[in-house]
Amino acid sequence: MSKKIYIQLSIRILLIAVNAMLIFYFFQKGYVINGFGFTLLLIFQTFLCFDYLKKLFLDIEKTVDCLLNDDFSNKISVEKQQNILHAKTAKLQEKYRTQSQLFTSEQVIFTNIIESLTIGVLILRKDKNDEIEVFQLNKAFVDFFQIPKFYNWKLLQEKITPLVNIIDAKPWKRVKHTISLTVNEQLESFFLKTSVTHTSDYDYLMVTMETIQQLIDKKEKESWYKLMTVMSHEIINTITPISSLAENLDSLLQDEPDEDTLSELSQGLKIIKKRSLHLNNFVNTYRQLSELPLPDKKEINFTETVQQTLDLFSQEFKEKNIQLHFQREENIQLLADKQQLEQVVINLISNCLYALKEASTPTITVNISQENNRVHLTVSDNGIGISQKIKNNIFVPYFTTRKDGSGIGLTLTKSIVEAHDGTIFFKSENGLTTFTLSFQTA
Template sequence: MIYKLIRNSVIWRVSLVVLASLAIGFLLGKKMDLWMIATLFIITIWMLIRLVKYIQQPYKKLHYFIESVKNDDTSTLFSTKTGNAFLNALHSSLNNLNRLIQEKSIRVRMAERYFSEILQHIDTAVLVFNEKEFVLNSNKSTLQLLGLNTLTHLRQLDKVNGSLRDLLLNCENQKERTIHIRKEKESMQLIVRSTIIRLRDETVTLVTMQDIKGELERKELDSWLKLIRVLNHEIMNSLTPVTSIAQSLGELWKNNPVNEIKPKIVEQTINGLDAIEERGDALMRFVESYRLFSRMPDLRMSEVSITAFFDRTSILISPMKEEKNVSIQFYKPDIDFNARMDEQLMLQVIINLIKNSIQALNHENNGKIEVSSRLLNGDVIEIIVVDNGSGIPDEIKDEIFVPFFTTREEGSGIGLSYSRQILRAHGGSIGCNSVPGRTEFYVRW
């Protein structure tokens, strides 16, 4: 509609100018009165000026509106009762656009305030700085972590720790690293993640920091308590019978003079000494297990085909498979891929997981174990061992990776914990998901 008004108005005004110009030419050709020609010429010039102003007027309005928006002034309101239908339509459109900009601006400010409040309430320290090292934003957790009242420039970090500023400036984009610093007399272990964000006018760096020292100490204490509990259990299981048997034998010989020793007493003594020897051997085996667990061999890394790795694993576990009469299926990937690993140690991990599954299926009919592998996100290797056993009870799920924890009398309790050490040496992890009828162990690196 607005374009039609412009077109019709311009055509009408241009037509008048053209007609006036033709009239001037006609009068000049007829050598008419000069005053009449001069009057018509002045009228033509006036119409041209009006035409130019008419065309310029909307552009002036648009320029004024754009300048107002550039200066964040959205309070401008144009009149829609100018007596000019075209200007009324233009002003109405500009007012509608201005209203939309106001609504968008309000939404943006609300979102900024919303995210600012979230930023201030999270426990993770968040810091944003530009290429000139000026701090553009930081939250309360940052100030609390660093012990500062305000933070406007990275140079202020020198008061906290002399190396922290350089560490933050040299963090790689999208990389996470752990740094150790001292703040006054306090030691901190920070997980730092840096992200470079390129804006239109500048490049800024977003840094998140979290002190994990307290959490690590808590988990370390929990691990020690679990380990001490298991060690106490194993040692007491060995020493309690030894002490009891020794006391019984001592009383037996004290209450019977040497010249009155009967064959039955000698037999009881020999049986007691055999029991002491047996428990001593068990304690020695336990100590040997501890020595094995505490000494991780050096990794011998190589590129290994997953298909070939599964073939070797299948050969090595075939005697157990036949002895226990358990179905073990290896599902090789459709497209073979290589994994960088210490093959012997990784074989030890997978075979140990399969052994555990076989033992879990010891009293099950139609026991079945499945071993498969896949790539996660294109570069993370995952091997999964699944069995259809009764599952792991909820009360011991958190204990199965604790060194020397076992639910079997003949078990050493180091298989899973040693496997976890091997995976950590590979930069990976091992985990478990278990429900009745399905237990899944997975290794990733």
Template sequence: MKLKKLSLRVRIFIAMIFLVLLASILITGVAVYQNKEETKDYHEQRLERKEANIKRHIDFVIQETSFEVKTEKLPFIFKEEIYKIASVHDLPINLYDLDGQLLKSSIATLTQDSLQTCLNAEVLNALANTVEHRFVQKRKVNGETYQSSFTYIKDQKSKPIAILNLPLLENDDFLAKELNEFLERIAFAYLFMLLMAIALAYVLSKYITKSLNTISDKINRTRLERRNQKIEIDSATVEIAALVKSYNSMIDELEESAVQLATSEREQAWREMAKQVAHEIKNPLTPMRLTVQSFQRKFDPTDENIHQKLDEYSKTLIQQIDTMSSIASAFSNFAKMPAQKNEMLNVVEVVDLSLDIFNEDYITFSSNREEIIANFDRTQLIRVVTNLIKNGIQAIPKDKTPEIVVKVLEENKMIKITVSDNGIGISDENKSKIFEPKFTTKTSGMGLGLAMVKNIMETYNGSITFTSQLGIGTTFTVTFPKE
């Protein structure tokens, strides 16, 4: 799986573990390197100490000898002393003349592998030409590494009389054991650190991404059509705080845009409504105009049927005037926002009284309680019920026996009013438009009744829903809280 496809939390977790492992490897590498350097320094310093002590011991022997201190006399001077010195300092000793020929050695068995009988020119030149008059050479003999130091032995007048060679075996067993023990201890320490790092990385990554998840959830729930809550996070980092500030600023701008959009939509809706009203009013005005014009042309006071014709003209005008009055009333009822003159009322009683307006035997009413008290406006509640019943009656075809069932229910501090009819039902293509203003499937009316009911219910934090089957009927349900 590619790293970029992993979540931020997983990437933080992996990064922290990787850093701990990398740090462990680097520290171990540095420790091993440091051990090697210390081992090297240890052997060099040990050789220097041995050399200084042996040279002091040799100087003491030279001072105490009865032989003449010359190069050729050294084998006699150190005939027995060389073994004592080697034993005391626990180090083999070789003496060479100034030309590089072996004079005396503390090594009992002379072999070419362990001892040089003649020094090469590199050693002699280094001794003669360096300021320290000292040369250290590394050799491997039988798989073992030796450090050999070469320096001058001087007489009492500080004149070089011989070359002192001290071969030191680099025995790293003790240091290697110490290194292994150190690596074992540090391995346990790193294991503990790794476990702690895993736990810390888990907690830390969860803490870091918690704020981001909060912001992500808020963004996912952000909607233009509703009021969005701002993010409040305590003890946020600078980066998270900046992100939260940007989100909250966006919410402010979004709300401002939503208000502007709602205003624009409302203005557009009123313009559409005005066009619809104008169109509906023009429809009856045309036949009224034609009727008046016809009456004006054909009016004859001497006509014996003048009273009959006048009555027909009057009926036509009254019918069109009633149509215009109905249009004006429907528009007025829809446009007028519900005035919330709330009162504590018995919903069962108010709904039952609303049915008396229709006075039809095919309307039945029932309730799961005799009294359901709610805080609502009486006039608006009657308007909701009468509109739903009126729609139900109009949806029933003439060749069918009408049935309207009204129910009032109280469930979990919510009140439900259902109005069911056995009408023609609502087609699937019309279900999404049923609550839109000016939408209607009837030949008369402006289609404002259900839009008005929806408007009233939303004002009281309620809702309106419906279920419908073609040819069987429709049930509208309004739901609102008791308080």
């Protein structure tokens, strides 16, 4: 408190104390009338003291009540703020008012971000009594279900029946799931993902939904972006030296050509020809990739096909001291294009040979197995592996780590496998890189 308040309170308490002593004195001496008079005066002084304290803390109490109810309309006058207690209360009120405005602004931004998303978002909040309420949901989410925005959980859960079993799980947990909904009288598949956040008072469940088509479009855009990046890089790297050389050769032709000039012209034209051939090869590989014919599927002995393809490398395996372990089940039949699958095996083994250049004990393991109605082919090597940095680009057209590589081997392999309704994936860890291919049997 300020010095002024201390002085006023001290004077009032002193007067009350003196008055009480006089009352005691008068009653002791028998001056009853004087005693009653000073008693009334004591009551009046006590009332004035309490009234002073009430006025002193009234604005503070009012401000605290407003803060408790997020009401910042109460103002403490500049005159009252001369009192240090009122000044600090005013600063506290301003601090919470600023924080409230910032929180409100962040909430608006947060809501706008969620609303702008093309994926459906639903955020639920659950208290310690397992009472659930809708914390946030966006337009995309309600559009998927063709419903209004219900912020009452009991009303909303009646409209999103396919999700109720996932949301009602106790406790809430992370889930990845595919569901089907009828949207505009058409059955559509969605990829659903949930995440959970725990705080001291609440549990939050965030549910996101996007159509399978959205996922496909996203992947296609990513693929096109990567493809265009590689193509533009390759074309610029080829054209830039050609342009520079052409300008240089043009300047040489301005003068009377001598023997040195003709030699330089010849050398420049050779470089231009070489770079042009490189660009031509680049375009041809793109054509090979884009014009991949549909597989001519026939019943083939897949085990025999892989064996015959591996035999093509037998001499190279001996020269490079590469150990081949071929584990297989005999006579596995597959409906496929034999030539295309041979190309797949050739591409995978070629990658193994490149990866094993620096290996001390180079080993390739090929395994063919059949499980129910699926045929699996795995090709492994203990070479240099695939670093985390390039894992996302392995199947991107024209991406290569080799100086003499075209960058379409694995892209072509993936295209052939997918044309056979198969899948391909890889993992590279603990000094072992493995490509796994899986095909549906007839």
